[in-house]
Amino acid sequence: MARKSMVEAIRDALDVSMGRDPNVVVFGEDVGYFGGVFRCTQGLQQKYGTSRCFDTPISESGIVGAAIGMAAYGLRPCIEIQFADYVYPAYDQIVSEAARLRYRSNGQFTVPMVVRMPTGGGIFGGQTHSQSPEALFTHVSGLKTVVPSNPYDAKGLLIAAIEDDDPVIFLEPKRLYNGPFDGHPERPVTPWSKDPRGEVPDGHYVEPLGKAAIRREGKAVTVLAYGTMVHVAEAAAAETGIDAEVIDLRTLLPLDLPVIEASVKKTGRCVVVHEATLTSGYGAELAALVQEHCFYHLEAPVLRVTGWDTPYPHAQEWDYFPGAARVGRALQAVMEA
């Protein structure tokens, strides 16, 4: 078993899927010949030909709209939006069409499509290369939303997403592409190749959608996180010395509520973290669910640590990013509550 970066793991998932199923096609802006601006599709055009992996015009609505038509035909398009910040032109096709086609046609037409996109900040990308729009998808019935936090999951979840018969939004935390990130930009980056969590099995395997993973067991407080924030939460637990249980949700919808419930009922406390803006972020849903399902076990209010309710600024990136210190303060606050 080799260690792979998250980019390599994603490429591997695409390769494995294209190899197994001739209906899997991959396309997007700069995705074909060049292999994508983050190189996730490198080599695929060479291996599978321009009919299976190709460049598209710069038209997110066109990319998704065409993919929906292809999926209705019987293909399994796995498309790339260059940055999650650029998905909005395709938002109508995703929410009005992909998400509802099975329902409105009573299953005559379906959309087994995956929309991959790099998400999150931490690379000085400013307001148009840093966003985390997951809550805009979790509100839409008919979609599934996935956010991996490491190469192993990225591969297994992406294969599962491609094999899923419904549209899946697959958000790739770009800050994790090359190595884990604990929220401390001043520390040198450790590549996945130097991290045991970079182990990725060869060939086909699947991580089922809808299953959370407990990354750190603990008794004092439950932290709900996904993507980059899983690593930040682990760092915050280590730095505060608080015995936090860190749950990596992996799939936001469908959500693994039983795992969350069991943990919060055990710890009696809960902190929710994400990078997206606070108001109406996915953390609101998590907090609402936790207080509803664990009300009588809660010893403190569920706190949310998130990006501020502003556009993602360039220079103030690290003031904006909900780093380990801020998460740590919230852990302390719920412990003292």
Place this chain on the structure above:
Amino acid sequence: MARKSMVEAIRDALDVSMGRDPNVVVFGEDVGYFGGVFRCTQGLQQKYGTSRCFDTPISESGIVGAAIGMAAYGLRPCIEIQFADYVYPAYDQIVSEAARLRYRSNGQFTVPMVVRMPTGGGIFGGQTHSQSPEALFTHVSGLKTVVPSNPYDAKGLLIAAIEDDDPVIFLEPKRLYNGPFDGHPERPVTPWSKDPRGEVPDGHYVEPLGKAAIRREGKAVTVLAYGTMVHVAEAAAAETGIDAEVIDLRTLLPLDLPVIEASVKKTGRCVVVHEATLTSGYGAELAALVQEHCFYHLEAPVLRVTGWDTPYPHAQEWDYFPGAARVGRALQAVMEA
């Protein structure tokens, strides 16, 4: 003071605003000569000319994109999206452009624009004439979101929105256009002209954005609602005999948190209701805030009564709609909790 339907009140607000400020322009699909499919702009083109009120091509992104350019120029466009269900093609212009222009240009360019749209179900409109997308806007920093529940508010809030220096999403519950609706479709519709709440003052007045209204005082439980659901919540209180305090939020963002807090601290119980789908709906944000700010006063979990997590069906409209009975059951549940 005359009684006006909500349509008339909105038309009046536009008329008053256009009369006072030559920079107010009104446009959208079928908005000009015909006066809008719901007739909210009837007579305005005749009165103010085609330069101030005009028909547009069917292009929601074009309508909003052009409005942003106009607003940057110095106009105050108040535009109509024919149904909220059709706002998604314009979603990119709203979230990536209108919402962030002031911020990214450090105030050099601003977007004093109002985007009006009919929202909500209850008219057998099926999945594309019934949606309530408010949570997709409250998640976006830089926007304000308003939902009136009666003609008086509709007029005062719309004038306030037009005079506001930032982009405002103005959602008009179409089921309330002609009369209040308590969630009982089998009962005959009472027009606003037969309802004292249809009283609308002539001329200019403003209901400030960000202020909630208590529609029914009560001690047992706080109900947070907006738009159509305010009336449904009142009916549920009456029908269950539970002494609910019904708060009409009116503006979702900025939110009147102090009024909510005071009420929940008084009642110790809270039910949140909306017509939009449950997951990641605005109710999640409300539940999250309430449990955070009123944790030590809550005697029961905050419950949400909402549309189900499916597209809005046609035939099953009344199974989908969170009517008075469902709200009533939630009231009972929190009282018994």
Place this chain on the structure above:
Amino acid sequence: MPERKPLSFHVPEPAVRPGGTPDFSDVTVPRAGSVRRPEVEADPESIRDLAYSIIRVLNRESEAVGPWAGLLTDDELQQGLRDMMTLRAFDARMQMAQRQGKTSFYMQHTGEEAVSCAFQRALDPGDMNFPTYRQAGLLIASGYPMVDMMCQIYSNERDPLKGRQLPIMYSSREHGFFSISGNLATQFIQAVGWAMASAIKRDTRIAAGWIGDGSTAESDFHAALVFASTYKAPVVLNIVNNQWAISTFQGIARGGSGTFAARGHGFGIPSLRVDGNDYLAVHAVAKWAVERAHRGLGPTLVEYVTYRVGAHSTSDDPSGYRPKDESDAWPLGDPVIRLKNHLIQRGVWSEARHAQREAEIMAEVIAAQKQAETHGTLHSGPKPSARDMFEGVYAVMPPHLRRQRQQAGY
């Protein structure tokens, strides 16, 4: 710096409004048979003129003339007439059913029957339409059962779409009819994607996209043209220009452009304009475009020039925005009458047979309607269950939906 005159704002206006006398003098109608018929391989640049004229086959004497004539047998023409008459009778009954409160909504095709009925007959089995809400003729001409259409309209227990969709938003994969979306234009690019998929798989199926004049302003129209042009997708892109988009005349969407068909030129896509009220012309042009797609020659853009005689929908009253008698002045006539007269002119039809056929068809439609109504109408009789509301959101119902269904009591 030069002195500048103040600018002024231009908003296009239709020639007449309610109260005025209908005026179509700006619609230039070329003589039937006068427009050439190029080879399907023709270089798009060499046939630009076809986007600025109107291909017509039936002349005033009801003869089929010119290079686009001669494709259909008498039987096929009679079948075409039957299709159009069926659609018209269907419209009449369903419009009435809506007025009677048996359903919430209906949209008629009056005046536009030739477009979808004739087009469908140019397709191969397996080809796929991506229609708007005004192409039920595709279903009728492909033999989809009227009863099923009506059950959908009634949202009753036998509604193939389980009551989930607004009336007339049909879907039939089997009959090459993609699920209709209430959102305009979205399906235009999906048609291109479907056609791309067929090419990717080296299959032989082609797609047909449909859009209204007003909806060409939507962004997805552009996406469709860009993708169709770049990937030479085997797709026919149809614009039904029925002069109106609810209350908005076509000049608001068309702007300074000569015609909607001309929009294809910027993409190197062969673009044709055809008399949408001429069954033979529609069919001939459709055949030409379908042939191009099947031969791997790429997309074709077709504008059907027609007129929406009825209201936009049962929610609309056109007397508020156009002269009541405007449709009488429409220079391209009525598609049913024109084909009827052609058949009479050919000596294979008569007024009497026509009247008899009309009665037969109406009886069929009424029979279908009776049958459909035994399964319920929107507000009475058997209906889809509330349980159905929760099904089909996903292939497998996720836990949160199961929870909600339970909570709802089903």
Place this chain on the structure above:
Amino acid sequence: MPERKPLSFHVPEPAVRPGGTPDFSDVTVPRAGSVRRPEVEADPESIRDLAYSIIRVLNRESEAVGPWAGLLTDDELQQGLRDMMTLRAFDARMQMAQRQGKTSFYMQHTGEEAVSCAFQRALDPGDMNFPTYRQAGLLIASGYPMVDMMCQIYSNERDPLKGRQLPIMYSSREHGFFSISGNLATQFIQAVGWAMASAIKRDTRIAAGWIGDGSTAESDFHAALVFASTYKAPVVLNIVNNQWAISTFQGIARGGSGTFAARGHGFGIPSLRVDGNDYLAVHAVAKWAVERAHRGLGPTLVEYVTYRVGAHSTSDDPSGYRPKDESDAWPLGDPVIRLKNHLIQRGVWSEARHAQREAEIMAEVIAAQKQAETHGTLHSGPKPSARDMFEGVYAVMPPHLRRQRQQAGY
């Protein structure tokens, strides 16, 4: 039913890839001076040829020839040369600053300097550009201080945008430069809206929209053309065709269309193609289009044919997708050298004066850079405050943001 051959999928490919010999034989370059100059009132239909040719003024002997020549004085030409040289020096220093870690990101203009520098000089004060990220020449030619540009790039304490924006996403209302969005094409329709507003107010200002070849595929390009066409907006719609969109050659966006300019024809918009590396040609065509807008004649679409010599941005390495020496083979030459040679040919310039000017300009740029750096660079020195992060989201800070700012400790 006919036997059908299997379809095949077509994906356009550039003539060469890395390893191959650059080949621009498909770029037809007409003789300088050979394209006619119609009156600005010309009917769009009568000038369709201008979208398929390339308007050029400077010939191989560096003379200005033909009907588009003769608009600029020697002084103006020297100023134009200075603008372009300044932009090039600015690029060199900022590219290096990024490599030195003084900022996170930079984008160069190499090879495209004539487009924005010459265009700006055709505008009146008060007119507004809606630029993309590759038109800093508009700012330089309008006299916006380089120090301010650099402070924006450095996100330092004097950054006019308070550190909020990605480097080079300038904004200056005063200098007719609309705030740049990172999102492609969105500003194209906004330019049309701005122009509509000017017409609504009966003002005299016009707008100029900017877009790249690749970005014309975006939906907002369509919206802009539809609205500009319908309302005859006083706007110049500029397409900078620099042959590449990151790694994607222009054929993917252009598809089967002859040229990008031809996209205007479907909208009845006069559409011109111009040598983007010819300062005089760009300026002459810009003047023509600007004049049309100011005279209330409506929109013009202009395609600038140029070549992106550098990488897409500091995050890109073009050797992965095109031959390294492709830019040397570009048939339209270098805009700076061409204008220099023209001035020499006119006898008002010399190699020596040019070298001296180059040195002067570099000194100016370095001086500006030094000054900017006294206010900090991205990772060192004074910077905008975290407090600034919370300001300016709304005109008045709402309670929830005040709460968050407090929580953040500011």
